[in-house]
Amino acid sequence: xxxxxxxxxxxxxxxxxxxxxxxxxxxxxxxxxxxxxxxxxxxxxxxxxxxxxxxxxxxxxxxxxxxxxxxxxxxxxxxxxxxxxxxxxxxxxxxxxxxxxxxxxxxxxxxxxxxxx
Amino acid sequence: xxxxxxxxxxxxxxxxxxxxxxxxxxxxxxxxxxxxxxxxxxxxxxxxxxxxxxxxxxxxxxxxxxxxxxxxxxxxxxxxxxxxxxxxxxxxxxxxxxxxxxxxxxxxxxxxxxxxxxxxxxxxxxxxxxxxxxxxxxxxxxxxxxxxxxxxxxxxxxxxxxxxxxxxxxxxxxxxxxxxxxxxxxxxxxxxxxxxxxxxxxxxxxxxxxxxxxxxxxxxxxxxxxxxxxxxxxxxxxxxxxxxxxxxxxxxxxxxxxxxxxxxxxxxxxxxxxxxxxxxxxxxxxxxxxxxxxx
Numbered sequence: 001x002x003x004x005x006x007x008x009x010x011x012x013x014x015x016x017x018x019x020x021x022x023x024x025x026x027x028x029x030x031x032x033x034x035x036x037x038x039x040x041x042x043x044x045x046x047x048x049x050x051x052x053x054x055x056x057x058x059x060x061x062x063x064x065x066x067x068x069x070x071x072x073x074x075x076x077x078x079x080x081x082x083x084x085x086x087x088x089x090x091x092x093x094x095x096x097x098x099x100x101x102x103x104x105x106x107x108x109x110x111x112x113x114x115x116x117x
Numbered sequence: 118x119x120x121x122x123x124x125x126x127x128x129x130x131x132x133x134x135x136x137x138x139x140x141x142x143x144x145x146x147x148x149x150x151x152x153x154x155x156x157x158x159x160x161x162x163x164x165x166x167x168x169x170x171x172x173x174x175x176x177x178x179x180x181x182x183x184x185x186x187x188x189x190x191x192x193x194x195x196x197x198x199x200x201x202x203x204x205x206x207x208x209x210x211x212x213x214x215x216x217x218x219x220x221x222x223x224x225x226x227x228x229x230x231x232x233x234x235x236x237x238x239x240x241x242x243x244x245x246x247x248x249x250x251x252x253x254x255x256x257x258x259x260x261x262x263x264x265x266x267x268x269x270x271x272x273x274x275x276x277x278x279x280x281x282x283x284x285x286x287x288x289x290x291x292x293x294x295x296x297x298x299x300x301x302x303x304x305x306x307x308x309x310x311x312x313x314x315x316x317x318x319x320x321x322x323x324x325x326x327x328x329x330x331x332x333x334x335x336x337x338x339x340x341x342x343x344x345x346x347x348x349x350x351x352x353x354x355x356x357x358x359x360x361x362x363x364x365x366x367x368x369x370x371x372x373x374x375x376x377x378x379x380x381x382x383x384x385x386x387x388x389x390x391x392x393x394x395x396x397x398x399x400x401x402x403x404x405x406x407x408x409x410x411x412x
Contacts, residue, residue, distance in 0.1 A: 031320065055290045057297055058383035062316055065378060086290045093390035094383055095372040 001026065002033040010110045011041040014049040031063050038067045044076025047109045051082030056090050068100065077101075081109040119235055122147045124155040124169035124181065125197070130220070134168060134197065137227045144231075152176025156184050159192065166235055167194045168227075171202050171209070179209050186213035191245060193238045195230060197223065253348040254281070260300075260341040262308050262331045267300045274345055274354075281347060283410060291391040292352065292408055298384035299356040299404050300341060307358025307402055308339040313381040352408045362401030 003014045013034055038046055046067070050056075068078040081103040083091065091097045103109035121144055125131045135146050147164060149155035151173040159167070167185060171178035182194050196217035198206045206217045215234045218226050254277060260266050271293050278289050305311050305323075309330045316323040330336040339359035346353040371382040389395050394407040 028320070028324065055294055057294050057301075058387055059301070059316075061383050062313070062320070066317075066320070069378065085287055086294070089291065089390070090294065090387060093372075093387060095374075095377060098374075099377060 001029045002037075004033065004037045007047075007106065007110050008114055009043065010113045011037055011046045012049055012106065012110075013037050013046060014051070015053050027059055027063065031066075034063065034067050035070065038070050038078075041071070041076065044071050044074040045113045046071060046076070046078050047103075047106065047113055048078065048080045049082050049106055050080055050084070050087055053087055054084070055086045061090070061094055061096065064096070064100070077113060079103060079109050079113055081106050118143055118145050119165035120145045120147060121231065122149060122155060122158060122164040122167045124149040124152065124167060124173070124178070126151055126170065126173045130170065130197070134223060134227065137223050138168075138231060141228065141232070152178065152181035152184070155181055156188075159185065159189055163189050163192050165192070166231060166238065167192060168197065168231070169194060170197050171199065171205055179205055179212065182209045182212050182214045191238070191242055193234045195234055197227075248280075251281075253346060255347075256345045258341075258343040258345075260304075260343060262304050262327075262336065262339065262341070264301065264304060264327075267297060267304070270300070270343065271296050277345075277347055278352070281349075283347060283349070283352060284408075288408075295388045295391040295406060295408075296354060296356075298388050299354070299406065300343065302384050302404075303341045303356050303358035303360075303402075306363070307360035308341065309336050310360055313384075317379065317381065350410055354406045354408075355403065356406075357398075357403040360402055362398075364401055365397050 001016055003016070005012055005014075015030065034048075038044075048064070064078070071078050079101040080091070082105060083102055088102065091100070091102065101109075101112065103112065121138060123131050123134050123146060125134070131148055138144055139146070147158060149158055152169070153175040155167065155169065156176065167181070169178045169181055176184070178196055182196070185192050185194050193215040194213070196206055196209050196214050197220050198217050199220050206214075209217065215237070216230050218230050256273075258270055260270065274296060275289055275293050278284060278292065284292070305327055306313065309327050311323060311326055311330070315326065342355070342357040344353075344355040365385065368382045368385055369376045369379060371377070371379060371386050376382070388404070388406060392406040393409045396405045397403065
């Protein structure tokens with residue numbers, strides 16, 4: 001469902017290709033992994049790698065909003081990278097690109113998140 | 118007169134295959150010396166059937182099968198296999214070859230195999246031509262409140278859109294997102310009457326409550342009515358639930374900076390973003406979404 005690891009101190013959550021729809025069971029599984037990673041992230045900075053995600057919907061956005069709020073409560077940050085055209089459309093249409101930074105690749109995202117807020 | 122393209126780097130084997138087949142006076146023959154030569158000829162003038170050797174320089178028979186499958190899906194390919202190449206033949210069949218004939222049995226089996234594959238191919242071509250004459254497709258689904266049905270139904274719509282070449286991949290995925298949102302809204306908010314505020318507060322409780330209500334009246338007997346109408350000009354989708362309905366004007370605008378942190382209203386916002394026209398009925402339990410053909 002998702003792989004969690006650290007790169008230069010930043011927590012990376014890489015979503016698997018199997019998450020390609022609004023399947024509720026898969027979304028709940030992903031939610032557990034993501035929110036677990038958010039809870040353990042130290043420093044509280046999480047980069048979500050969506051390179052293998054075909055499309056997302058409002059339930060997925062709801063999950064990201066929950067993750068982001070928990071990081072914000074800890075003065076942390078959430079960012080996304082490797083976003084395809086459709087997922088980018090969803091984030092822009094939702095205006096969520098105003099509160100989460102979108103990076104073209106993981107290294108750029110990590111470099112930016114390593115900088116102090 | 119059906120045309121057979123015989124592909125083999127050995128002139129003797131090409132002649133042998135033609136010799137077996139030319140007893141049928143209604144066949145015409147073309148020749149290629151390897152897969153690349155064949156691909157070039159098929160591009161200029163697709164034959165009715167490709168008969169190919171497996172092992173050839175430049176482009177093998179297996180590569181040719183994959184190429185034909187991708188670029189000329191209605192042209193069948195039969196492989197001629199040498200002893201010991203059964204495993205590659207299995208791969209070729211999995212890649213879309215219609216059949217294979219061992220070279221040791223060409224005299225006995227090639228003519229009948231070609232005849233059978235040509236007959237099947239002819240039927241498929243007629244069906245493909247007939248489908249090109251369809252001007253509008255219409256499906257109606259009556260779904261119970263099982264959310265696991267929704268991806269399957271949306272996948273069906275995506276397949277039909279692809280088959281009818283109504284839009285590109287990005288457009289198709291945008292439509293899929295809008296449809297999933299409308300069907301999930303109908304199921305959770307409409308039929309099961311669960312607000313998205315609960316999902317925002319406690320998603321586990323949200324889905325657990327949905328499971329409970331799926332088994333309880335009055336929710337249990339409610340269904341989602343889903344109509345799909347596809348034509349070359351437009352795609353129209355109607356989703357109706359059996360709940361009390363809602364006033365779309367009451368849904369907060371999730372793109373308003375004051376509401377960015379809220380979960381509610383995002384499904385409807387995505388539907389409006391990805392469809393060309395969106396209408397609700399007066400009761401608020403039905404949504405009609407129209408996507409027009411891009412010119």
